[in-house]
Amino acid sequence: MLxxxxxxxxxxxxxxxxxxxxxxxxxxxxxxxxxxxxxxPVEDLLAGFRLSASAPPDQAGPEEAPAGAGQTDVPGDAAELRAELERLRHEHELALTQEQHVRALAEAEVRHLKEPGGTRGAHR
Structure with missing residues (x-):
C-alpha cells in the first residue's frame, strides 16, 4: 500500500x-x-494506469502544442512503472518489518521494567 x-x-x-x-x-x-x-494498493494503480495508457492521444489543435511537449522524465513504459512500484512495495515491507521489530523490543523492555526489581541497566 502506498x-x-x-x-x-x-x-x-x-x-x-x-x-x-x-x-x-x-x-x-x-x-x-x-x-x-x-x-x-499497488494493484489499483497498475489497473488504473493500464487502462489510461491504452486511451488514444488527444488531437492538438492548430495553435496547441503537441501532447507531451514540455514534459520531462515521464515514464512511458509499463514495465518501468511496475518495477518502481515493486521497489516501493519492498521498501514499505522493510519499513513495516522494522516497525514491528522496534515495537517488540519496546514491549519487551516494558515487561522487563514491570518485573519485581526490574530496573533499567540492572544486571541479573
Missing part, C-alpha cells in the same frame, strides 16, 4: 491526479489510515 505521495511519484503523476482518481472511485481498494492518510 501513500498518495508515493503513488504519485511511482506513476509520474501529481498528488492532485491521484486524489481526483481516488475521489472519483477509480481506486476501489483505498483505505484511510489514521497515521499515514490514504493508502492505495
Amino acid at each position: 501513500t498518495q505521495r508515493e503513488a504519485a511519484d511511482a506513476c509520474g503523476a501529481s498528488r492532485t491526479t491521484i486524489r481526483r482518481r481516488r475521489e472519483a472511485g477509480e481506486l476501489p481498494g483505498v483505505v484511510l489510515d489514521d497515521e499515514r492518510g490514504w493508502l492505495i
